[in-house]
Amino acid sequence: MSEQFKDQGGVASMAPSPFKRWLMSKVITHLNRPSRLSGQRAKIEKHRLRSGHRHRVEYFHQVDDGYSYLAAQVLPDLANRYDIELVCHLVSGPRGNNAVEPELLLKLSRYDAHLVAPEYGLEFPEHCAELDAELVQLATQILANLNSREFVKQVVAISRALWSDDKAELLRLQAQLDSLPEGQAQAVVARGNARREQLKHYSGAMFYYGKEWYWGVDRLYHLEERLAHLGADKLAEKPMLVPRPAVESGPLKDNGSLTLEIYPSLRSPYTAISFDRTVQLANDTGVNLVVRPVLPMVMRGVPATREKGLYIFSDTVREAHSANVAFDKMYDPIGDPVRRAYSLYPWACERGKGNELLSAFLRCAFVEGVNTNNDKGLRRVVENAGLDWSEARSRIGQPGWEQQLEANRLAMYEAGLWGVPSYRLLDKQGQAILALWGQDRLWLVAREIQRRLA
Numbered sequence: 363m364s365e366q367f368k369d370q371g372g373v374a375s376m377a378p379s380p381f382k383r384w385l386m387s388k389v390i391t392h393l394n395r396p397s398r399l400s401g402q403r404a405k406i407e408k409h410r411l412r413s414g415h416r417h418r419v420e421y422f423h424q425v426d427d428g429y430s431y432l433a434a435q436v437l438p439d440l441a442n443r444y445d446i447e448l449v450c451h452l453v454s455g456p457r458g459n460n461a462v463e464p465e466l467l468l469k470l471s472r473y474d475a476h477l478v479a480p481e482y483g484l485e486f487p488e489h490c491a492e493l494d495a496e497l498v499q500l501a502t503q504i505l506a507n508l509n510s511r512e513f514v515k516q517v518v519a520i521s522r523a524l525w526s527d528d529k530a531e532l533l534r535l536q537a538q539l540d541s542l543p544e545g546q547a548q549a550v551v552a553r554g555n556a557r558r559e560q561l562k563h564y565s566g567a568m569f570y571y572g573k574e575w576y577w578g579v580d581r582l583y584h585l586e587e588r589l590a591h592l593g594a595d596k597l598a599e600k601p602m603l604v605p606r607p608a609v610e611s612g613p614l615k616d617n618g619s620l621t622l623e624i625y626p627s628l629r630s631p632y633t634a635i636s637f638d639r640t641v642q643l644a645n646d647t648g649v650n651l652v653v654r655p656v657l658p659m660v661m662r663g664v665p666a667t668r669e670k671g672l673y674i675f676s677d678t679v680r681e682a683h684s685a686n687v688a689f690d691k692m693y694d695p696i697g698d699p700v701r702r703a704y705s706l707y708p709w710a711c712e713r714g715k716g717n718e719l720l721s722a723f724l725r726c727a728f729v730e731g732v733n734t735n736n737d738k739g740l741r742r743v744v745e746n747a748g749l750d751w752s753e754a755r756s757r758i759g760q761p762g763w764e765q766q767l768e769a770n771r772l773a774m775y776e777a778g779l780w781g782v783p784s785y786r787l788l789d790k791q792g793q794a795i796l797a798l799w800g801q802d803r804l805w806l807v808a809r810e811i812q813r814r815l816a
Contacts, residue, residue, distance in 0.1 A: 377697025377698055378694070380735065383694050383735065386694055387694045390671075390672070390675050390694075391691050391731065393675075393676070394675055394676055396679070403572060403588070406572040406573060407572075407592060410572075415447075416445065416447045417444070417446040417571070417592065417594050418446070418447045418449065419448050419569055419571045420449045420450075420451065420557070420569070421451065421568070421569050422554060422557075422567070422568045422570070423451065423452055423453065423517065423566065423567070424452075424453055424455055425501050425505065425524070426455070427468065427567055428472045428474065428475030428476075428489075429471050429474075429566065429578045430521075430567040430578070431486060431521045432479060432482070432579045434517045434518055436484075436579060436603055437450075437517060437518075438515065438518070441514050443596055443597050443600075443603065445595075446589065446594060449510050450510045450513040450514065450517075452505055453551060453554040453555050455565075456565055456566075458667075459667050459670075460564035460565070460669070460670055462664050462665070462780065463780050472489045472490065474799070474803075477796070477798075477806065478580075478803075481809070482604055484579070485522070486525070487526060493525070494527060494529075497527065497532060498524065500533075500536065501520050501521070501523070501524040502547050502548075502551065503541040503542050503544060504516075504532070504535055505520060506541070506542045506546070507539065507541050516535070516539060519535060520535055561575075562672075563673065564669055564670060569581075569582065574588075575676075575677075577677070579604045581677070582602075582603065582604045583602055584680050584684070586602045586604070606684055607806070608805060609639060610809070610812075611642075611643055611646035611647050612815075614647070614811075614812055614815035616648035616811070616815055618648070618650055618790075619789070619814075620649040620788065620795075620814060620815075621650040621652055621787070621792070622640070622643075622644055622807065623652045623653075623785065623786040623787075624637070624651070624652075624653055624654065624783055624784070624785055625654050625774045625783060625784040626720060626783050627655065627656055627659070627782040628655070628695060628700045628704070628720065628723055628724065628727070629660075629695055629696050629700055629727075630658065630783065631692070631728055632674070632681075632782065632800065633724060633782050633801070634689060634724040634729070635682045635685065637720060637721055638687075639685070639687070639804060640783070640785075641717055643804065643808055643811075647812075647815075649787075653716060654773065655704065655707065655720065655767060655770060656767055656771045656782060657767055658696065658700060658782075659780075659781070660696065661700065662771065675692070681801065688725075689728055690729050690730075690731070691728075691729065691730060692727065693726075693727055693732055693733050695727045697735075699727070699734035699740070702759065703723050703740065703743065704767065705757065705761075705763055706754055709753075709754070709757050709760075710747065715748055718749075719743070719744070722747040723743045726739065726746070737755070741754075741755075781799050781800070783801055784798065784799045786798075795810060796810055
């Protein structure tokens, strides 16, 4: 873990003023209303038709990123199936406040990509160690010399050699395809970074089309659905290249041999759309569910950027819609609302209502647009959870919860995770079977539960 983030547990961020909290919440909710997004899409398509341009999809490839290797494998089929102009850029990884834990992120990309690749019908070798910097540079120089059409044709072979640590094959490809000198290759990467920044994003393995971003193979189905709706799918009768995996509890029921840990946060939109589904999965499969809440990142002293925040909310809206999960009006609970709710959590757990309290808070903050920064809003949370407000009111602000949340955070980092929601699936001996980050990995948790029970 980075030195600057080792002591985050009790860091209290400066809460916004009531007016700023209200204004930010209204703006974000407005920007992500389905009616506004559909209107924006219609306007973009009208302009495209008037100008006579093709559908232009831009792809941003990070050479040392596991998710980019997965995305690269679908580029040829994407370009062939859809009536698009596919423009490819080379980029470096997230930088500045967008790169909270760059070393952990690359490590997780290698581990996670290896797990999900076979589920998507893709390849990714087990690669625990960092890539050889010399081979990364060589692959970058080869790719930097290719135009977008050749990039789509050659990126899989180049990436396969890189991720297989096959220097001889990379040298053969260099002799066949040529390459740019290191300085010129870095200039190509700098131009890719500049284009990505111009379009207001920060990450690799990203697709951009018509003012919206799509992350890797995990979000490609959103882009495929959009292109199909616009009539750009040449094989509309065929299944999508990368359909959304369903969260399926399956037929087998556990008898207590497995434990599922979830690390949620009360300010996380991704937690808001997955917490109830996680509880339901545990109930349906019979696994032992352990809920280990943590403070929101920004309240742990972890910086955040406007670009990152806006992307997360827009992505959550799409994910919620596809999963048929409510996610509508947001009223940002950063700061005191989160602390006040967490101060009630130990008491709620004593009453057997810990999960209900978290669920009710997330629903009020991200579905109903309730201001949880006052007693009226918090009372609604408490009563929606089936708890007594008169008893709760005397317990608001009581200390003791901070130590437990800090212990949860340390356990999460120890597992190589730092974002929320994160999951760990443990066997009967308490050994980790999976350690995954993201609501978009709940389907993989569900599949692994059934495999273990079988």
